[in-house]
Amino acid sequence: MKKTMLVLSFLFTTIFYAQNIPQAKVLDMKGNKVDFSEIVKSDKPVIVSFWATWCVPCINELDAINEVYPDWQEETGVKLIAVSRDDDRTARRIKALVNGKAWDYEVYRDFNDDLKRALNIASIPFMIIIKNGKIVATRSGYTPGSEEEIYEIIKN
Amino acid sequence: MKNYLIVFLLVIINYNGNAQNSGQLSGGYEAYLQYYQSDDATNFIAPADRLRSMNYFNTNYTYKQFSFGLQYEAYLPQAFLGYNPDLNGNGIATYYAKYHKDDLEVTAGYFYEQFGSGLVFRAWEDRQLGINNALRGVKVKYDFNNLVGVTGIMGNQRLGFKLSESTIYGVNADINLDNIIKLKNIQLKGGLSYVARYQESVSGNADLQPVVGSYSSRLDLSAGNFYTNFEYVYKEPDARAANQVLLDQVLFDGNAWLLNFGYSQKGLGIDATLRRLENIQMYSERLLEGNSYNAGVVNFVPGLTKQHDFSLANIYVYQAQPAISFGEEKVGEIGGQVDLYYTFKRKSVLGGKYGTKLALNYSRWHGLNAAFDMAKQIYRADFAKPGELYFQDINFEIRKKVSKTLKTVLSFIDVKYNKPKLEGEGEFVHANIAVADLEFKLAKKRSARVELQHLATKDDMKNWVAGLVEYNFNHNFNVYAGDMYNYGNDDVKNHYFNVGTTYTKSSTRLSLSYGRQRGGLLCVGGVCRYVPSSKGVTASLSMSF
Secondary structure, eight states, X not given: OHHHHHHHHHHHHTOOOOEEOOOOEEEETTSOXXXXXXXXXXXXXXXXXXXXXXXXXXXXXXXXXXXXXXXXXXXXXXXEEEEEOOOTTTTTHHHHHHHHTTOOSEEEEOTTSXXXXXXXXXXXXXXXXXXXXXXXXXXXXXXXXXXXXXXXXXXX | OHHHHHHHHHHHHHHHHHSSSOSEEEEEEEEEEEEEOOBTTTTBOOOSOOEEEEEEEEEEEEETTEEEEEEEEEEEEEOOTTSOTTOEEEEEEEEEEEEEETTEEEEEEEEOEEETTTTSEEEOEETTTTEEOOEEEEEEEEEETTTEEEEEXXXXXXXXXXXXXXXXXXXXXXXXXXXXXXXXXXXXXXXXEEXXXXXXXOXXXXXXXXXXXXXXXXXXEEETTEEXXXXXXXXXXXXXXXXXXXXXXXXXXXXXXXXXXXXXXXXEEEEEEEEEEESOOOBXXXXXXXXXXXXXXXXXXXXXXXXXXSGGGGSSOOOOOOOOBTTTTBOEEEEEEEEEEEEEOTTSTTTTTTOEEEEEEEEEXXXXXXXXXXXXXXXXXXXXXXXXXXXEEEEEEEEEEEETTEEEEEEEEEEEEEHHHHHSSSOEEEEEEEEXXXXXXXXXXXXXXXXXXXXXXXXXXOEEEEEXXXXXXXXXXXXXXXXXXXXXXXXXXXEEEEEEEEEEETTEEEEEEEEEEOOEXXXXXTEEXXXXXXXXXXXXXXXXX
């Protein structure tokens, strides 16, 4: 128990750091492993949405953003990267679903859960917003209309 | 040993944490709290430890090419019902140190990894399922010029807070054939893996080897809008086990065949998978075979069906059938599934003002057709001829935005479930499920969601009806109430009600609920855990930094 307290007290004193982009590899839709830090590199804002083919609220959110995405891109230059958390049970569905839904996002897969662990994602939908190479906001869950709050963050 | 490591980690974190922000610290905390209440209606008797909590605290620290991390877990006084009872007490469950530079990555301590589709090896964590089968040992990865990526692993597998008595080791190569032979518009990847378990077992069968290996070979091709991939796995002869008894009279080898192909273009996607499994499950200790907590699984053999998100669609769920059972006359499975996604464009007849999205899925799984010699305890299985039907699911889903304030999801599912074969009891079930999910936007931040579900069947527990209303006061705070009611049968008519609330702020999520839990399978990613029927209060907190 002493050990635990030591660890806990320690960590809470060091919490206050701005989050950098974690080091992890993801799979692109052609099966190549790419560095996550490379794909989010941009001088414009980047939204990273963690989703899965079986997650209804995730798809609701991405469908909702897809409707306003052309406007967002025009106004802010934002790029949305959809990182799938599907494992090999459902991963084969990703390509068909993304195309079938006519999404305009860049799509990758967190194939060994490396990003999930690096970002401590407990549940999806989960979203991070990156500006100038730093994670400036994180969100968990989706409610109808919450995409407007994302727009507020990327706009400023 | 562990204590030294922790002190070492802390010293490093402290040293660098106080230096000019030169390293990066991150971490997360997840806590689940449950209070059990006895319930006459479902014959649920609260266990002696009524109040239980499960806590996961993990932290990672990265400094230049190095990273370190640990995960502390506390099950106080023990894990929830349905979890492995070995999960009790608390301690540092996993830790690691990693060096990563350019094409080289070396990890010492606990690590996660997957080879190919996982049919030979997958070490992963899923807290909902109570799975954490990380290996403790060494992992080395090296990427040769983006042509060949090689991974070597060796270690003991985590079993609760202990380790497996066996050693697991293996090697994997992912080969970018397209880069090697310089293909321009075609992606061609190959893969080879070998994974072995070393375990001495006391056995009267002299043929039983301490080393049992699995081999996988894979090919992955995509060109333009088409893609296909294939995997073949062979497992060397091994003893089986049932109820912690070694069955070593006859040794059986195993194999798996997986073929997937698809076509997609903007607005249309089709994907099909075929798979045949025969005696392919591997456990880190032989006697763990068939345990109900997924303890000691070395490879990943998911049920390949659509993972439904609605509660009534999760009553009859298919689990992969990779094992041999002479008693049940099962030796494996064969079948497949097809998915189709299509978008009806805006302003078309079926698309309407906002467009309509359609998803179709069909899956069908059979046992292998086999002849059994019960006296000699041997069998002979056909390669392609399907045996008895185990499961079938035909379903479609339509998503439509009706207006600026209303979005709908309609889903219909026709499911056939061979309960006697899959659960060893009961009758064959044929059920139809209809779901409507309505999302109303009420004001700038306020919204509501209504979910209506019905399951109709003349079999098993008969009909069910379910409803859920969720009200979002804003994007951070909601309340919900729902009920599932089993009607149409004479003996059991239970309401499985649930009320709860969720509060979310950035990555922090807090939830509280009260209700009755239906006993059944909880499945995540095609792996299932049995959750017993219960009643009580549940609270959870998750946060990250």
